Amino acid sequence: MGVAVVLTCVMCGRALRPAERGRPPRYCSRACQARAYRARVSERPTAGARAKPRPTAENAQVVQDQALIVRAAVALADREGLATLSMRRIAADLGVAVMSLYRYVGSREELNDLMVDSVFGERPLPEPGPDGWRAKLELSAREEWALHRAHPWLSQLVAVTTRPPVAPGLMAYTDWRMRALAGQGLDFSTLVKIAIMIGTYVQSAAVPLAHEARAARGARHTRRQWAAARREAFDRTISANRLPMVSEFGDEAFEASEPENIFEFGLHRMLDGIAALIDAV
Template sequence: MNASEPPSIWMRPEPANRRTARAQRTLSRAQIVRAAVEIADAEGQEAASMRRIAAETGAGVMSLYYYVPSKEDLVELMVDEVIGETRLPERPGADWRASLVAAADEKRALWLRHPWLATAWTHGHPIWGPNSLRQQEFVLGTLAEFDLQVDELLSLIGLYNSYVESFVRNEVGWLEEARRTKMDMTEWMRRSRPYAKQLVATGQYPMFTRVLTETMTPDMKPEARFHYGLDLVLDSIAATLARLA
């Protein structure tokens, strides 16, 4: 990117459609992003290279850069594209807690549909695409009725986001690992059993032994465990709001 180019993909208007030299048909930014998402869904985000997308769209690799200047821009467009699947009301309801639960459920469902989201964006800065901004506005707006300083608001929403993303990242991590290695959790546990028994036999790890034993027959399914932890986080937020009132 040279100094005269806008620093954000969202400041760069969609280039006019043009025929590709290879396929002699039109190509667009939207087509590129859709192809990238389909590849990432099927094979993981690392498979969605510019070369692979070019092959899927029938375009030359350099033609893609006319629409999407960098791989980082592509990832940002991909993330915002799938966030557009999120189904939330235009504004949060009167019950802030119910609104945050709804947003958490939508994010979990989205990441389970697109497991690559858990690792796709690691640069740390937020995405300011239209779909991402609508989602952010909804979540931040759940606590708008409270007289919070911005730092207080961001801390409470940060606590909430950290829990939701941490839980789901771990959950989809197993899905991605199973896709990559063709070995699900059940098979991993079977292969790990001899070493686990050796560790238990030492008697040095009583809490590990308890966790391991009870994990084999879990009381909660993942969704119930997700909501149990979410309720604890929302209880903490409610207690903080009461204290700040």
């Protein structure tokens, strides 16, 4: 009996489905095929070049240090948002050839994962943390909220998705929350749901931060200035659509609608709900 040969992608090592005819496949996807092509192109000598110039110490550090590439990406996103983020921009900021980055960061998706992991690594949750499950969960939510305040673009990579980034730093928050609830009589499935619910709530509450940062960069005015400029249109809309409660909106309502206050209100209501669930066990 012969031994079955399992073909694997030459770039990522994933198993390949044998071809029905023709040459056996070498790549699992167009993305891996493109990575292989970029790697070959980056290693070709320039036409007419006599010798490959020796890299400077600074450039050598860049291509050898993935963390430096990720830090540059995070800094660029902090300054200008995700819309301007690209491998070409990062390479320009670092002063290196763009293709040299692909040796250490294979794709934009991988870069996104590394950025999320780096950001969550800035605020690892303490061990063992405060006493009591409620204090622990509140702390974890506030720490994650602080990350979104520092990096408003973060929610665009982690919020409203069932395919979260492959980021150990982010996963550590989920694991920590589940351990905070261990011993409360809840089954494992419920622990998973609660841990993910908290992360989803914080991330969703943080989505306006990204929009506000983008609007502030473009229009260069605050949310309050924006609201004041649209006051006349706001009043016309209310009077034309019979909105009695919304018509009462003033400074107090405006303050209540700030992302920070929405986060605070929702956090405590969510923790109250978890407490009621535990009490019912």
